Amino acid sequence: MKKGRILFASLAGSVIEWYDFYLYGTATGLVFSTLYFPNHDPAISILLAFATFGVGYAARPLGSILFGHMGDRLGRKATLMYTLIGMGGSSMLIGLLPTYAQVGLLAPILLVIMRLIQGISLGGEWGGAILLATENAPKGFRGLYGSIPQLGVPIGLVAGSFSLSFISYMTTDEQFMSWGWRIPFLLSVVLIALALWVRSGVEETPDFKQQKESGNLAKVPIVETFRNDWRNVLRAIGLKIGDGFFNVFAMSYVLVFTTVYLDYSRDTALTALTIGCATMLVTIPIVGYLSDFIGRKTIYLGGLTLLFLLSVPYFALIGKGVGWLYFMQAVMLGIIWAAVFSTQGTLFSELFPTKVRYTGLSVGYQVAAAIVGFGPMIWTPMAKSYGPSPWIFGGFMMAGLALSLVLSLFVQDTRKMVNPRYDESVKHVGS
Template sequence: MFTRSSDKALSDQQARRRVASAMLVGTTLEWYDFFLYGTAAALIFNKQFFPSLSPAAGTLAAFSTFAVGFVARPLGGLVFGHFGDRVGRRNTLIVSLLMMGAASTLIGVVPNYGSIGVWAPVLLVLLRVVQGLGLGGEGAGATLMSMEHAPAGKRNLYAGFPQMGTPAGLVLANVVFLTTNAVMPSGAFDAWGWRIPFLLSAVLVVIGLVIRLHVEESPSFSRVVSHRAVERFPLREAMRVGVGRMALTLGVMIANSAVAYVFMVFTLSYGTEHLDYSRSFLIVCVSVAAVIWFATIPFWTRIADRSGRRSMFVGGSVALLIWCLVFLPMLGTGSAVITAAAFLGMGVIVPITHSVQGAIIADTFPAAVRYSGTSLILQVGAILGGGLAPIISSALVGESGGAAGVTAYLAVVCLLSLVCAVVLFARVPEPEPAAAAAAEGATV
């Protein structure tokens, strides 16, 4: 027979699981929208919105519109971070989901260049900005909402659930894109069928909203409110952790973002235009790798909770450096088997560091200013890493005709992140998992 305490424990456990599930579903839908644009930018938008340019220049222009979303993300992070620290995590996450879904749906109805001329890419860029603003508020908020509901000793595990939304959104976007392409007549998909996955966002955002409306506010923010510790200018207070620590934390996350966007987005255009792989083959390879990425995040976060994330993150950074040295050369062999193995390796290695980077960044800041500080680091890192990676990679290939420059670029970025991780972990002791929640309650 259950006692009142056991009933409450069961209720708390169910509430935590509901929050973790809601954050996973919400981030999956937001990343679906974001990655859908990336896939379309790699394969479709150069023909639809930049037909007067050469194939190489059109691809570069399409990737530039993809990067615009990253430029908008820090602004979204600052705005949503400010209100997330002042009025709560839950409501800001609902607004970010609405913005992302509305922008993606409207991209599905934007006329192409042949219909309205230069206004077509202008509208595309404007909607991409809205996408970036929405995702800028999502990344940090979902991680905090989940982590701040976590029981003692499971902060990395719970912070990892929103991280799972990245590969899940990628898989969903690629599956919908690939399926739509497969069932349509030849040429119809490139002409207008690519719009269907974007229009599907309207349905998906409704599902996400229904789920998110049934979660409770973060306990950490509730304690901030009850202690009357809400900051008037949370970003200013967040900066008090020090420029040095923030710069090191920023450096830690750049490599994972850069490598991930090269393997998820850049390889789609590079593989089809320079290596003669089929579009479907590359999308399947990326999707299978993302499934592995998704499935292994709980494994890595549990290890981080049990054994500490320091050695795991440094080891993962070394593995990422090694694999980025062989990844593009493996694609360049022309062997489908070796290429598939290269993508599978990415699916295994990328989640080691990605699974805990959200928790590492969030633990840099106290609860009262955590949304603002975490958003700033995440979104600036996303620009320097993922936002620039496809553009830089395309430019390097266009200059040399090969991928050696891209490999060197990734190696430098990975080495930089590895050095930052070693220095950061040497300077900042890792908190004991069981003590983190108690310490948080005392510092609001």
């Protein structure tokens, strides 16, 4: 099987999953806070809307357990087909939901249900996409291959943001709030059909085939993961917490923060986000390639250190003018955070043996995601009480990054410790 098709299959699904996920995040502050959570106090509306955004993150650990079980028992390919269907179907239905003005309390309830399905699906997608790429990687290129699915995040976010921006530009404010915002959600159907077609032509990974042929499949993967690899699950959670909070802020909440508290226009905020994501498209594959030569740990530790040192300057400078906002998004999100993110999938996957790799990788990452997903619910009252204070918000980020930094010191560079087929010696890496 051609490696190019494998990489495209891992990327295509990742793009669409993140398109749907971040489309919701973009629409949260711009649309849902008004149409589904109306309140005389805008801050309350935003808080309630972002609570549903956080629900999607909270559901991701459940998805990691459910689809991790399927991925370690039935295979990576079959599981990834189900995650696509769940994500695309829920996104399409969001585009058809009635508003609060039409059906009252039922509207936000239905929105939360759809968001739960989104989160569960994404909880299984990320880990599977990483394994589809890394378990097919040739010797010495696992870091590069593992970085390719990560490109789905900036591409999906830009696509979701651009679709809303384009529809907003083509319609009046009244038309956009009435029906225009629904179009990008409905387009998910077309994208999902394309991704399903691409993935249907991909074979199961060699690692899972070998594991299945040996007859040594985990009976209950989540149980075996916590019995033998609980330390590495905790490591993955801690390693993700620090950059995770910054990620949620810089790729989602920044739209609210810059428009509500820094008085930038919606177009300016979206442009800044797009600049950061466009920069990531270059950074991620380059750093993924470099990680195969200088090591995942070196890059990870360096990226976290820079994020820690620049947290307060980031918040101090993004309010100084449009130029500074664009520059800091490019540097902090597009280069430094992207470098950390580029190595994450490969690094975390190398912590677990084949028989529980889908579950271990997914649970560690998604539990952390569930925690950081409620960042906006913390930041909204913070901003209301203290304003856009660089010391308050920067200090918050530094606290999470400090945890990840400490843990990264004790994680060994798995690049040098495992063979190209991820032998069972990784089972106790760092134990």
